[in-house]
Amino acid sequence: MTLDFKHRSYFSEQLLAWYRRGNRDLPWRRSRDPYHIWVSEVMLQQTRVETVIPYYHRFLERFPTIEALADAPEDDVLKLWEGLGYYSRARNLQAAVREVKERYGSVVPDTPEDISTLKGVGPYTSGAILSIAYNKPVPAVDGNVMRVLSRFFLIEDDIMKPATRKVMEKLACELIPEGAAGDFNQALMEFGALVCTPRSPHCMTCPVMEHCAARLEGMEQELPVKKKAKPPRPERRLAALIEGTGEQEGKVLIRQRPQEGLLARMWELPHGLAGDSAGQEDEALAIGELHEAMRRDGLSITQVQPYMSAEHTFSHIHWDMQVYRCRLAAGGDLPDLLPYHYRWVGLAELEQYALPNVFVRIFRKYFKDMPAS
DNA sequence: AAATCGGGGGT
DNA sequence: ACCCCAGATTT
Structure with a gap:
């Protein structure tokens, strides 16, 4: 050998x-x-x-x-x-x-x-x-x-x-x-x-x-031998781009991920896992899923409108993310329950937070569309 | 041994 | 669409 x-x-x-x-x-x-x-x-x-x-x-x-x-x-x-x-x-x-x-x-x-x-x-x-x-x-x-x-x-x-x-x-x-x-x-x-x-x-x-x-031996194309990796599993994700009102006018809500696991301690838009097939083509159903996903994290939202979609591939997961613009429901306070911790930020403050690229892309478009802030 | 953990560039 | 990249850690 x-x-x-x-x-x-x-x-x-x-x-x-x-x-x-x-x-x-x-x-x-x-x-x-x-x-x-x-x-x-x-x-x-x-x-x-x-x-x-x-x-x-x-x-x-x-x-x-x-x-x-x-x-x-x-x-x-x-x-x-x-x-x-x-x-x-x-x-x-x-x-x-x-x-x-x-x-x-x-x-x-x-x-x-x-x-x-x-x-x-x-x-x-x-x-x-x-x-x-x-x-x-x-x-x-x-x-x-x-x-x-x-x-x-x-x-x-x-x-x-x-x-x-x-x-x-x-x-x-x-x-x-x-x-x-x-x-x-x-x-x-x-x-x-x-x-x-x-x-x-x-x-x-x-x-x-x-x-x-x-x-x-004419083997240079066949080497090295390497077992194929499993393809990433698909996940449909629903994200809420929550726009502030009143004192928070011009700001959006972000949150920090937990200390451990995927994208540990990075900041992101609130989002949640959607069901497999239901709501795939039905917008109303998807918005219902978003409400439910946000409620699980203690967020009550309203005035939900489709905004954009974004894809992101990790080694083992593929995110197909649909982003919705919305507002916090009246009287809705920020949740203080773990594992997340929330903050209102404008474009300038956002520069100080470490964000995964998929959210950088989303915010880049958002603040380009909304130059008023 | 298998899974987890990002993101981008080359083909 | 798939592959791979100056890999490490956890399960």
């Missing part, structure tokens, strides 16, 4: 040389600060390089040091993470940074044992920080690396299995050239991102094509 020792050193040397011959000028490659490397690696989890770059700059401008992030309000951190997704990354990062400040004197640990205890630092991120920031000879196996190794060494194990990642880590560890862990690990990832791409890999310009086992 695994190629002999000669091919391994060939692979490592060629890839390292390819990387050192020229690589992308990425912002985090301009820093030697382990904290900066750390921030970049957390942002890069399941997220493309081009997406991360503006977030990386904004985040480090606001939190340039471990102390700055440790001492910041959680809401500020979440706001800077807005739109990046997987928001527990932000909370875990801040918790971990606080741990480093208190326990390690604001010095990022340089051993696998210590760094792996930090929240949000798993096998990949641990290896990435240790190798890139400290040049420690440990593997950093992400999706790129598994794809590259599965092809060059013709490994047909399902990369979705945790056991396969262990095999890859062992191999990747043995491939690290003496004293060049940081560059080599980045070379593997850079190579996966630019040459050995998921579909239609660029074999004609590949520096190791000559001895690529998958290529020699």
Whole structure:
């Protein structure tokens, strides 16, 4: 299965040389600060390089040091993470940074044992920080690396299995050239991102094509083997865009989600799950469902009018959301029952709240339609 | 082992 | 429409 020792050193040397011959000028490659490397690696989890770059700059401008992030309000951190997704990354990062400040004197640990205890630092991120920031000879196996190794060494194990990642880590560890862990690990990832791409890999310009086992077998398109993910389950959601009157004229009602779970601690329009099929085409029925959904959260609404629809796909859920403009019923106070907590906000105040993108889109249209406020 | 946890870009 | 992305954590 695994190629002999000669091919391994060939692979490592060629890839390292390819990387050192020229690589992308990425912002985090301009820093030697382990904290900066750390921030970049957390942002890069399941997220493309081009997406991360503006977030990386904004985040480090606001939190340039471990102390700055440790001492910041959680809401500020979440706001800077807005739109990046997987928001527990932000909370875990801040918790971990606080741990480093208190326990390690604001010095990022340089051993696998210590760094792996930090929240949000798993096998990949641990290896990435240790190798890139400290040049420690440990593997950093992400999706790129598994794809590259599965092809060059013709490994047909399902990369979705945790056991396969262990095999890859062992191999990747043995491939690290003496004293060049940081560059080599980045070379593997850079190579996966630019040459050995998921579909239609660029074999004609590949520096190791000559001895690529998958290529020699005509298997490069079939690797890596990866079991298909389940499609996201559909959910119909009914949202209330509640417009303030009197003292709250020009404002709308938003609420903060619970501490745990989906979109934890993000702000949103009040909304609820609708029944499967009923009300799909019947507007009156849908409005009835909205009233019921809002009543469950302690909100009594009136003057309901259809406004827009919006879709949002998570990894495991697909929201088909219908938004209705409405008012709070006379005498209707804001509910103070958990888990939500409500607030009236105008356009200017809204800028301070971290909102999932689907609601950002809704509000962008709403305040464009209603310039009067 | 399977589910949870975002969002966007490429094909 | 589907796939994947510099994954981690919980069940």
